[in-house]
Amino acid sequence: MTPLRTHTWMLGPALALSLLACDSGTSGRSLPADATPDARAVQTDAAPPTPDADRPPAPDLDAAPPVDLDAAPPIERDATEVPPDAGMAADAAVVEDAARAADGQLPPDALQPDAAPPVRPDRTTAVFATDRLHTVEITVDENDLAALENDRENRVPCDIVFDGIELPNSGIRQKGGIGSVSSLAAKPGFSIKFDQFDDDQDLYGLEKLVLNNAIQDRTLLHEHIGLELSRRLGIPAQRTAHAIVRLNGHAYGIFVVVESVDGDFLRRWFGEDQDDGNLYEGPCCADFVYDIPHMELKDEEDGRLRDDLEALAAVVRDTSDADFPEAVEAKLDIRNFILGYAFDAAVRHWDGYAYNVNNHYIYHRPADDRFVFMPHGMDQILQDVGFNPFDGPNGRLAQRIREIPRYDALFAEAIRHIATDVWDVDFVRDRAEAVRRVLSQAPRGEPNVERDLAWFEESLPFVINDFAARKAVLLNSLGQRPAPPDPPPAPACTPADFAGRNYLFCNEIIDADTAAARCADAGGLLAWPEDAADQQFLVDNAPALSGGDAWIGVDDRANEGDWRRANGAPADFTAWGDGRPNGAQDQNCVMLDFALGGGWNDRDCAELHPFVCRLP
Numbered sequence: 001m002t003p004l005r006t007h008t009w010m011l012g013p014a015l016a017l018s019l020l021a022c023d024s025g026t027s028g029r030s031l032p033a034d035a036t037p038d039a040r041a042v043q044t045d046a047a048p049p050t051p052d053a054d055r056p057p058a059p060d061l062d063a064a065p066p067v068d069l070d071a072a073p074p075i076e077r078d079a080t081e082v083p084p085d086a087g088m089a090a091d092a093a094v095v096e097d098a099a100r101a102a103d104g105q106l107p108p109d110a111l112q113p114d115a116a117p118p119v120r121p122d123r124t125t126a127v128f129a130t131d132r133l134h135t136v137e138i139t140v141d142e143n144d145l146a147a148l149e150n151d152r153e154n155r156v157p158c159d160i161v162f163d164g165i166e167l168p169n170s171g172i173r174q175k176g177g178i179g180s181v182s183s184l185a186a187k188p189g190f191s192i193k194f195d196q197f198d199d200d201q202d203l204y205g206l207e208k209l210v211l212n213n214a215i216q217d218r219t220l221l222h223e224h225i226g227l228e229l230s231r232r233l234g235i236p237a238q239r240t241a242h243a244i245v246r247l248n249g250h251a252y253g254i255f256v257v258v259e260s261v262d263g264d265f266l267r268r269w270f271g272e273d274q275d276d277g278n279l280y281e282g283p284c285c286a287d288f289v290y291d292i293p294h295m296e297l298k299d300e301e302d303g304r305l306r307d308d309l310e311a312l313a314a315v316v317r318d319t320s321d322a323d324f325p326e327a328v329e330a331k332l333d334i335r336n337f338i339l340g341y342a343f344d345a346a347v348r349h350w351d352g353y354a355y356n357v358n359n360h361y362i363y364h365r366p367a368d369d370r371f372v373f374m375p376h377g378m379d380q381i382l383q384d385v386g387f388n389p390f391d392g393p394n395g396r397l398a399q400r401i402r403e404i405p406r407y408d409a410l411f412a413e414a415i416r417h418i419a420t421d422v423w424d425v426d427f428v429r430d431r432a433e434a435v436r437r438v439l440s441q442a443p444r445g446e447p448n449v450e451r452d453l454a455w456f457e458e459s460l461p462f463v464i465n466d467f468a469a470r471k472a473v474l475l476n477s478l479g480q481r482p483a484p485p486d487p488p489p490a491p492a493c494t495p496a497d498f499a500g501r502n503y504l505f506c507n508e509i510i511d512a513d514t515a516a517a518r519c520a521d522a523g524g525l526l527a528w529p530e531d532a533a534d535q536q537f538l539v540d541n542a543p544a545l546s547g548g549d550a551w552i553g554v555d556d557r558a559n560e561g562d563w564r565r566a567n568g569a570p571a572d573f574t575a576w577g578d579g580r581p582n583g584a585q586d587q588n589c590v591m592l593d594f595a596l597g598g599g600w601n602d603r604d605c606a607e608l609h610p611f612v613c614r615l616p
Helices: 088-102 144-148 220-230 262-272 306-318 324-329 333-349 396-403 405-422 426-440 447-479 514-523 532-545
Strands: 005-009 017-021 133-140 156-162 165-175 189-193 207-211 240-247 248-258 279-282 360-365 370-375 493-498 501-510 548-556 591-593 597-603 609-615
Touching: 017 088, 088 447, 088 493, 133 248, 144 156, 220 426, 220 447, 240 426, 248 447, 262 360, 279 426, 306 324, 306 360, 306 370, 306 396, 333 370, 333 396, 333 405, 333 447, 360 396, 360 501, 360 548, 405 447, 426 447, 493 532, 501 514, 501 532, 532 548, 532 591, 532 609
Parallel strands: 133 240, 548 609
Antiparallel strands: 005 017, 133 156, 156 165, 165 189, 189 207, 207 248, 240 248, 279 360, 360 370, 493 501, 501 609, 548 591, 591 597
């Protein structure tokens, strides 16, 4: 049996964090790339979309200097490390060691972190085997191509052949978020559901599969390696492999085959009876702490409620520093979260929860009634090799971790553990070479395949160089660690006068109804501008005194489209931002929106923002 590597790291017994390097190299998650379905729309030189303005630019592959690997810090490899291709043996090791723990031969806390690893091997490992280049042949009726192109929500019928296994009458739709969205004329990503039209159909037990196009990661390696290392830390993360994908005979190129985060995934990680908790996906770019409706709750149409996540958000948002540890640990697997946040900082996963409130899953685990965070979308890691992992995060939960000395110390220890025990440049080099061998199996002569192979070969040295350079940065950061950031100020209201009227600019982040109640408690109403001068006064002061976007006293809740001030009078002066109002019946309250230059924006009254009061 391949021995299982475990790590225990602690700052005193009460602060222990147990880490488990638990998964095999036959797993590894995915990334996104660009290509076409029929001969009428072939684009062999399709370039990836231009990155958004707020996204860090891709590295200049021609200008990046090579790193002297011989000069990099020596790597002490763990003699008991699970080999990258241990496959079923590694999962069997988990089962055997778990049995030994149950018999009292191993301390259970040292073996299993709260976010437990897969409990046993299963047939799905064949789908994510990393020793072969998989083939995915998709056939869609010509009459359904328009729907496949234009409808990103509903699947159309298709026939799938995966590595020679026929799966007729499956369902397919295009997928892709900001930056990775494409079209059938370029290189689309796909979401496949094998049991869409046949409840009994699956692929080795899998009901769903994702084919990522990798248009934001020409290396085809970042997410593959990032999620592999996540799993080795004991963080629940998807498995990946690589495949040639064809639609109606047209080769789109090389894709990353990605495990879907669904019931199959949850059962594999948490157990056969642990798949019925609420599963949330966090799309870009609003924090669940302040915007619960923004989160995508899976199977919400079945009557699921969001009160569990609302309770966690309330703890993060409202609990004092003194009470925070006890309150948050009752609702959150804190070890899982700190490890995941530290790993995001280590690999500079700028597009995850901690730094961009994007690309994450939150699962309410039935076993202990607590939430587990899971990574997603790691295709853009290591774009800033010199990033200081102790720089402040943007996700409010990550900020609170840094504000509590106990947790900030654990975060620093997690960075140390990752840098010294997990950051294995030899492993990265071996994994990259293994992918090179797999991709060498690709059929030659197909333009999009040739394009992807060229991009991979061009990028490969930089991936290894970046991982080597990043290790030194992480080690150096531990000796130059800055003081933790100051906590945000307690909620407060600042008075200000204008044109004979008295205002309160309040920085408490709350929904519109609660804001109105706060103003009433102060003897006033939510403020409204009488004219352009009032509007400019509010715009000039809200960023500094309230902290940004702010509720004002205008709504159309009584009658759609009839905008009224908080005193019931018609809003005969308005200052709508460009294209607003645009929310119809689900957006009935108004805020100053500084993404619109301080113009008015109609928003859901349940959203959480600062506010401005008007006093008598």
